[in-house]
Amino acid sequence: MEFLLQQLVNGITLGGVYALVALGYTMVYGIIQLINFAHGEIYAAGGYMGVILISWLFSQGFPPAVCLGAALVLAMGYCAMLAMAVEKVAYKPLRQSSRLSVLLSALGMSIFLQNGLMLTQGVYDRAYPTEMVQGGFEFGGAVVSWMQVIIVGVTVLLLVALNLLVFKTRIGKAMRATAQDKTMSALVGINSNRIISLTFAIGAGLAAAAGIMVGLYYGSVRYDMGFVPGVKAFSAAVLGGIGNITGAMLGGLIIGMIEVLAAGYISSEYKDVFAFVILIAVLYFMPTGIMGENVDDTRV
Amino acid sequence: MTIRASKLWLGYGLAMVWFYFLLWPLMGIKPEGLEFQTSLAVWGKVAAASAVLLALYQLKQGGAFRFLEKPAQAGAEALAAVTGRVPTWLALCVVAGAAVAFPFLTERYAHDVAISVLVYIILGLGLNVVVGLAGLLDLGYIAFFGVGAYTYALMSVHFGLSFWLCLPISGCFAAIAGCIIGYPTLRMRGDYLAIVTLGFGEIVRIVINNWMSLTNGPNGILGIKAPGAYWFNKGSFEHIWLNNLEQLYFVILGLAVFTIVAVYRLNYSRIGRAFEAVREDQTAAELMGVNTLRLKLLAYALGAVFGGLAGTFFAARMKFVSPESFTFIESAMVLAMVVLGGMGSIPGVILGSLALIALPEVFRGFELYRMFVFGGVMAVMMLFRPRGLWPAKRMGVRSEEKD
Amino acid sequence: MTKATPILELKNVTSAYGRIKAISEVSLKVYPGEVVSIIGANGAGKSTTLMSICGVLKPVSGEVWYDGARIDGLAADLLPSRGLCQVPEGRRIFPRLTVEENLDMGAFFRTDKDGMEHDKNRVFQMFPILLERRKQHGGTLSGGEQQMLAMGRALMSRPKLLLLDEPSLGLAPLIVQQIFRIIQEINEVDGVTVVLVEQNANLALKSSSRGYVLETGNVVMEDDAQALLANPAIRAAYLGE
Structure with a gap:
């Protein structure tokens, strides 16, 4: 029982991180129907920016809370800029090309960014200064670390902020309108290129936050850390119904939970397999996902 | 329409500022303090190189190279006239002669590279059946390579079966794996297919990595036998192992020729045309009476067979297999060959394999930058030459890409 | 009626989809306050003309x-912020935005909150059914409601x-x-100039002051x-007689 509770706590932590990454996939897919392979690398870049900034700020003598907060905000901004640059260089010129071309361009960007990280940051793990936040509390037999509390707290905050942005603001409405009908949104005066760029930036910001939190949680980052979580987060987006924001959050939570439970009760070696099996099963049995609406491309 | 010069350079300036903002935090923020020199040095090189490229582009737009056009065109015409007069069979003979003479003219290191190139040619052609002909994007193709390699490795180590017997067995196993992977993915749209095949590729690798009792996990399998042969020696046939690189070169050359002929025949067969019909317009193909589901399954299986053959040879050549050889990046590499060379085009795929395997060997000193450049080139290719270096003649738009 | 300068003028406009020419050398003038209809058969290039005006x-x-x-x-x-606005063929409602959000999108470039509120009420007055359905997704409306x-x-x-x-x-x-009553009202009360593309030539011409006839991409009359x-x-x- 205590073991289960502990697994659930860990699952929520991990699931929240997957949800943050999945949002980037789902938003970009919703608006330009592209599996943005480079998204996993943006997440990795976020993780690295986190450790770079936290280490520096810490060495300047700032208190841990300031270090964390500032690093989070700056890394999100950095990744937003990075994703906008990638979009502008590698995807925007291909807007009229076949979908395969854009997909391959995305794949190329993913390899490019991953190796760029390797070249500038080295091939070895880089340790996070996790000693900043220590300790935790016991809750019904399960140990909850303060780090987990911070991770879940920040995740919830970001998810709420995103929901407000997308469903309550004028820009959010414009984003949804552009995803549904680009020609018509141009006819009402929406600059779709700007909206697409913004979508990439928001998705990247969330991924950067996720990268930092994973770095804090596991204690280190690596240049190729983006690949597997990237695929899992995409699975989460598909599970929730691609293009659907609420679905991506739900999907991330489910995938994280399943992974932790599978690792705890079945086999930790095969935990990565479960995410892939779920992805394939979902696509086979309910290709529109749990929250899916009319994803079949009859969007008129 | 030409973009105005001032606008072009303004864009360049903005892009470079943006680029520096992205570069500096990665290189210049260190716990010891902030540092600008290394990042500025890198930035300066990139900025200068792109300025030169941009200036060349502008000169070209302005017509500065027009004086080159005439001689270039004349040269191309002369070349076409010469090559046009040489019959295809003669050209093929020259290529074949060169391929056979190759190991006698070069040394060990070159043999090694040539063997790699030929393995990748087989892989590229196999993937080309799936991606180029049938239009199904497969990001987990290397899994079949792995299935082939492990099939032979296990058969050889545990049962002592010979390489030649294992070739068809591995092919069959890979084909079965192809069907297993293919079946659930058949009804999916193009880009879902990509992610699912990627997932399958990873599953195969993870299973190989963790199934200790069968595959010995990450430690791999040692002691795989080389191909054997009977060779006329001192008045009688005796059994020898084809251990040295020259002999292995001829084995893989034979396999590659077999693959090329098979894929060529397939290209122009009834089934090949049906594949193309499915690629160009699935609905129309279905209405014409093509069984699209069965065809797609067949495409997967056929592509997988070639992957399995290449894998078998790979295991025999290395005498060792481990899961590390079958990662996603290898799948991406093979796909890049097909795309770079030209989807659906046999000479294109051969050219692509040469470019991606042999060229980096020439620039050995830049080993670290290899994948970095490769990723960038892949994106740039999509921009400037999306149909590849040697495009296939019969390629249209895939049905699902039309809006 | 003396008409000073046209509010919209096309001078020998040729548009194409890829290599296929859809309209060639179309010239037309629309003066302020008019209702002008463009009639023609299916594929004559009417919608292409509108899309060429709108910059799509x-x-x-x-x-x-x-x-x-x-x-x-x-x-x-x-263009919408300059007062040029199109209701395209097939209406193209944003299907997963609510009725109210769809209306908000129409005023995307505007920042005057009070004016927008006023205009929204005006629309609800014109089409009371929209007020009833304001929280519903656009895709769930009937064809007539979508047109409104x-x-x-x-x-x-x-x-x-x-x-x-x-x-x-x-x-x-x-x-x-x-719908046509409303078009007339918009034109007469608000002074909006209207260009009407229609296959229903009878209806269109009866509510317009002038008309153009398109045939295979050319203005023939x-x-x-x-x-x-x-x-x-x-x-x-065109009138089936």
Whole structure:
């Protein structure tokens, strides 16, 4: 029982991180129907920016809370800029090309960014200064670390902020309108290129936050850390119904939970397999996902 | 329409500022303090190189190279006239002669590279059946390579079966794996297919990595036998192992020729045309009476067979297999060959394999930058030459890409 | 009536989809306050003409002038704020936005909250059914309601020139009548200039002052609406007599 509770706590932590990454996939897919392979690398870049900034700020003598907060905000901004640059260089010129071309361009960007990280940051793990936040509390037999509390707290905050942005603001409405009908949104005066760029930036910001939190949680980052979580987060987006924001959050939570439970009760070696099996099963049995609406491309 | 010069350079300036903002935090923020020199040095090189490229582009737009056009065109015409007069069979003979003479003219290191190139040619052609002909994007193709390699490795180590017997067995196993992977993915749209095949590729690798009792996990399998042969020696046939690189070169050359002929025949067969019909317009193909589901399954299986053959040879050549050889990046590499060379085009795929395997060997000193450049080139290719270096003649738009 | 300068003028506009020419050398003028209809058979290039005006399709050659400025080559999203607005064929409601959000999107470029609120109430007055359905997704509305929503959305931008593409398509006669009454009201009360593209030539010409006839991408006739209605060739070709 205590073991289960502990697994659930860990699952929520991990699931929240997957949800943050999945949002980037789902938003970009919703608006330009592209599996943005480079998204996993943006997440990795976020993780690295986190450790770079936290280490520096810490060495300047700032208190841990300031270090964390500032690093989070700056890394999100950095990744937003990075994703906008990638979009502008590698995807925007291909807007009229076949979908395969854009997909391959995305794949190329993913390899490019991953190796760029390797070249500038080295091939070895880089340790996070996790000693900043220590300790935790016991809750019904399960140990909850303060780090987990911070991770879940920040995740919830970001998810709420995103929901407000997308469903309550004028820009959010414009984003949804552009995803549904680009020609018509141009006819009402929406600059779709700007909206697409913004979508990439928001998705990247969330991924950067996720990268930092994973770095804090596991204690280190690596240049190729983006690949597997990237695929899992995409699975989460598909599970929730691609293009659907609420679905991506739900999907991330489910995938994280399943992974932790599978690792705890079945086999930790095969935990990565479960995410892939779920992805394939979902696509086979309910290709529109749990929250899916009319994803079949009859969007008129 | 030409973009105005001032606008072009303004864009360049903005892009470079943006680029520096992205570069500096990665290189210049260190716990010891902030540092600008290394990042500025890198930035300066990139900025200068792109300025030169941009200036060349502008000169070209302005017509500065027009004086080159005439001689270039004349040269191309002369070349076409010469090559046009040489019959295809003669050209093929020259290529074949060169391929056979190759190991006698070069040394060990070159043999090694040539063997790699030929393995990748087989892989590229196999993937080309799936991606180029049938239009199904497969990001987990290397899994079949792995299935082939492990099939032979296990058969050889545990049962002592010979390489030649294992070739068809591995092919069959890979084909079965192809069907297993293919079946659930058949009804999916193009880009879902990509992610699912990627997932399958990873599953195969993870299973190989963790199934200790069968595959010995990450430690791999040692002691795989080389191909054997009977060779006329001192008045009688005796059994020898084809251990040295020259002999292995001829084995893989034979396999590659077999693959090329098979894929060529397939290209122009009834089934090949049906594949193309499915690629160009699935609905129309279905209405014409093509069984699209069965065809797609067949495409997967056929592509997988070639992957399995290449894998078998790979295991025999290395005498060792481990899961590390079958990662996603290898799948991406093979796909890049097909795309770079030209989807659906046999000479294109051969050219692509040469470019991606042999060229980096020439620039050995830049080993670290290899994948970095490769990723960038892949994106740039999509921009400037999306149909590849040697495009296939019969390629249209895939049905699902039309809006 | 002396008409000073046209609010919209097309000078020899040619547009193409890839290599296929859809309209060639189309010239037309629309004066402030008019209702002008463009009639023609299926595939004559009516919708292409509107898309070329709105900047969705860039003309291969020719000029488009609107409100004293040349607008061909401008991005489509710059035009609504200048008062040029289109209700495209098939209405193109945002299906997963609510009715109210769809209306808000019509006023995307506007920042005057009070004015927007006022205009929204005006639209609800015009089409009370939209008020009832304001929280519903656009995709769940019936065809007639969608047409009303599309027009309401266009009105939210306070257009000076409204381009309507097949507003009667697929609607019940009663609803068509209602729609056309509204078009008249917009024109007469608000002074909005209207360009009406229609296959239903009879209906279109009866509510317009002038008309253009398009045939395979060319303007073959232009005249007062009454004259066109009386023209035996037109009657034979487009009015089913």
